[in-house]
Amino acid sequence: MTHAIAPPERPKALTAYRPFWAKRFGPAPFLPMSRKEMEQLGWDSCDVIIVTGDAYVDHPSFGMAVIGRTLEAQGFRVGIIAQPDWSSADAFRALGQPNLFFGVAAGNMDSMINHYTADRKIRSDDAYTPGGVAGKRPDRATLVYTQRCREAFKDVPVIIGGIEASLRRIAHYDHWQEKVRRSILVDAKADMLLYGNAERAIIEVAHRLARRQPIESITDVRGTAFLRKPDDPALAGWFEVDSTEVDQPGKVDALLNPYLTLEEQAGAQGSSCARNEDATQASTLPEGTQPIRLIRQPLPAAQARATPRAQTVIRLPAYEQVKSDPVLYAHASRVLHLETNPGNARALVQRHGEGPALRDVWINPPPLPLSTQEMDHVFDLPYARGPHPAYADETGSHDGTTKIPAWEMIRFSVNIMRGCFGGCTFCSITEHEGRIIQSRSEDSVIHEIEAIRDKVKGFTGVISDLGGPTANMYRLGCKSPEIEALCRKPSCVYPGVCQNLRTDHGPLIHMYRRARKLKGIKKILIGSGLRYDLAVLSPEYVRELVTHHVGGYLKIAPEHTEGGPLSKMMKPGIGTYDRFKAMFDQFSAEAGKQQFLIPYFIAAHPGTTDEDMMNLAIWLKRNGFRADQVQTFYPSPMATATAMFHSGLNTLKGISRVEGKSEKVDIVRGERRRRLHKAFLRYHDANNWPLLRDALKEMGRADLIGNGKHHLIPTWQPASDGGYQSARRSNSTPVAKPATSSSPAKGKLLTQHTGLPPRATTAHAPKPTTPRRPGPVKSHKPR
DSSP states (O other): OOOOOOOOOOOOOGGGSOOOGGGGGOOOSSOOOSHHHHHHHTOSSOSEEEEESSOOEESTTSHHHHHHHHHHHTTOOEEEEESOOTTSSGGGGTTOOOSSEEEEEOOSSOHHHHHBOTTOOBOSOOTTSGGGOSOSSOTTHHHHHHHHHHHHOTTSOEEEEHHHHHTTSSOEEETTTTEEEOOHHHHHTOSEEEOSSOHHHHHHHHHHHHTTOOGGGOOOOTTEEEEEOTTOGGGTTOEEEEOSSOBOSSOOOOOOOTTSOHHHHHHHTTOOOHHHHHHHHHHHSOTTOOOOOOBOSOOOHHHHHHSOGGGEEEEOOOHHHHTSOHHHHHHHHHHHHHTOOTTTOOEEEEEEOOGGGOEEEEEOOOOOOOOHHHHHHHHTSOOOOEEOGGGOOTTSOSSSTTOOHHHHHHTTEEEOEEOOOOOOTTOSHHHHHOSSOEEOOHHHHHHHHHHHHHHSTTOOSEEOEEESSSTTOTTOEESOHHHHHHOOOSOSSSSSOOTTEEOOOHHHHHHHHHHHTSTTOOEEOOOSOBOHHHHTTOHHHHHHHHHHSOSSEEEEEEEOSSHHHHHHHTOOOHHHHHHHHHHHHHHHHHTTOOOEEEEEEEESOTTOOHHHHHHHHHHHHHTTOOOOSOEEOOOOTTOHHHHHHHHSBOTTSOOBSSTTTSOBOOOOOSHHHHHHHHHHHTTTOGGGHHHHHHHHHHTTOGGGBSSSTTSSBOSOOOOOOSOBOOSSGGGOBOOOOOOOOSSOOTTOOOOTTOOSOOOOOOOOOOOOSSOOOOOOOOOOOOO
16 A cells, blocks of 8 residues: 655745845846946845856746846845856955855856857857857856856855756756766755746745854755765764665565565565664664664665655665766656656755765755736746846847847747646756746736837837747646656657646637737747647637737747657657648638748658658658758757767666667768768759758668659759858858858857867858848648
8 A cells, every 4th residue: 555645745835935125126127237327226235146058037937036026026136147257256356255155057057058150060149149249158157157157256155056056956868078078066055956947935035144144054945955974963863765876687675575564665675674673773863862863775766655744755876877877867857757756756865076075965845836917927027028138239229239139039039838748858848947937917918918019118018928848738737636646757848748738729819819909019930849649639729829929930849750769759659740730721711821830850860760760751751841050969968869869778668787678769860871871951052962862762762862853852863062052041051161260250169168179160251232121931742
């Protein structure tokens, strides 16, 4: 008989804390970035200083603004150091010493993904910097910023967060060094790590620190990770489930007799009951001494299920094990992803180091989702909705050379929800934001649209997006809170839509209709990615979307056409896309509009064979698509697909060392094969034809080479200078010029934190001389 899982305690509301005394200062127009701004606000110091790799944009789509404004609403004085010069600690002293802590984040993007393409080539721009200039943040920015904060004020606690820290909270495969790195907590030597959307955790931690509670004593906050010694007295009463090894052939333990006491069970196994031993030992200890009651022997599965989950920790394989054992790495990844539901997740622990340096990385269960009222509170805070005045040009505008591309993209958009229950294995949204949807109220969304209309400079009446991680998951979720708290499935929509999932798009339809009736609103577009396998369950929603909210093009992401790679991505089959396309075309025709779907695809994903890519190319040509926006699989830290990439095993299924019991996955490695998979997606680019001809011949498919409409590529080769003219100018490939210098170009810094070997660099290709605003990719009929 197993114990029922007790639901987590109701969390303290974000607005239920007694405000810190500095609340009397009121909200700042912008959070200060200089001493002069602090003096204008009447501040003598900051309580919290946030260090970020992004330019400071006071908008709810920028993480540092959300955390800063949330702490400000609690009464704390928050300053921001944005994109500091990391060559010394001077820039980190600009606002003085914070009274409580430094909060460090690399930015809205992982700094390595921000700097490098999937093929590890240096990017030429940075969307989160004024003017799109590259080189304003270091590689592995969280590590560098933490180090400089320590140098600036060594006794101030440093708390790291953001997506870079969130996805590196355990030992993780690093694509740029091609090895497993330690938890970022160990490398950064930070005091605490907050993962996921951290409002709930950061508020509690800030108030505790304000009460002068030492940060090392704060070990019970959800959504946090920290280092602790294995003999920490605070571990008294914890149960430890040993998951440091995968199943191995050998002795099979007998089934437990449920009628035996714990002592009798232990005696039958040749051991003793740890809890009774503790009681015996306690009687011989001095009065007032409490023994550590961490049960270290592996608990049998049945007993592990019966332990109180709130006091149970799962021990993952140590860093020293997973760094050289891909099978154990895959096992650790699988365990971590099974412990992501806030309703039933247990704490995780992973050992790092040996001898005196040995420490455990302790990861508490994920934060409990915000309620609708709490979401409204966060998004209704007094954001300025624009970049800090420090970035303005000589006219006071942010639309010229100082324009921040990421802000321009979301300038007139509204975020209506958080989270995603899709579980796509290559995506980091679920690991970071969780799979439980957190939605704002309709009134809150409408008020934000009105604020954009009335206050944001340059608004023309068009809302560019009403969405989030996924456009159509607003207010969707499990029908039963009890089932939701127990569920350990990684996806609610794979291999099919769960029967317990509420898929009613009615609230979203009502919001669309109300929003477009607002005075001064000409058009509301949907720019977020659409989950079309959910959309087809609501024809009324598809009709509403297609009739009123598509600006000629709608992007969706089938990602592939073949079952092999789709099963490793946890994406629906291409038949679902066909159903959605039929509905899209029907409703477009009924509305008297000519509109197009823009499907996105991934090349070189784990589980993708050369034949899979060839079949995808054939499908593209048959359907008249010439894909210009092509993405190659990017092994981001902690993603399930990255564990497949590193281990060669399907971590969605059981992991075993026994040959044939674990499913092996075809991994696309090597520059030539990755180029080939990308070339199949761009079959229409003449520069790819020689590579494709050779590959098709090797595959025994020379029948696809010819000059007919049914052939994939022609037999003739045009004279080419290596350039490619796309229907979308920004996707064109200008003629490359030979390198003139072996040193990196300006703005393309290689720091000591890069971790990549030295390599020759080439001059960057010139941009097209005629500027043209990027538009949607157009579909073309094959020749």
